[in-house]
Amino acid sequence: MENNIRGGNAPIACELEANKNYAWCTCGHSINQPFCNGNHKKEKASNPLIFSTEESKEAYLCTCKLTSNPPYCDGSHNK
């Protein structure tokens, strides 16, 4: 989306709880990376991706927003 930016240049390790909904920032404007803080509204950028996991786990969540496997880092930040 036109108003989206990179939110960072490396993934952030996050402890995810099973069956809990998370809002992953897709626009890059959140100051609470990798999660949404509502900034997409004032920036007219893309909405967050709501996701959950079936098991509690640590995961590396993308901040650059270039991943092909959101919300997870796939190494695209190195491009």
Ligand code: FES
């Ligand atoms: S931080 Fe976006 S692909 Fe790694």
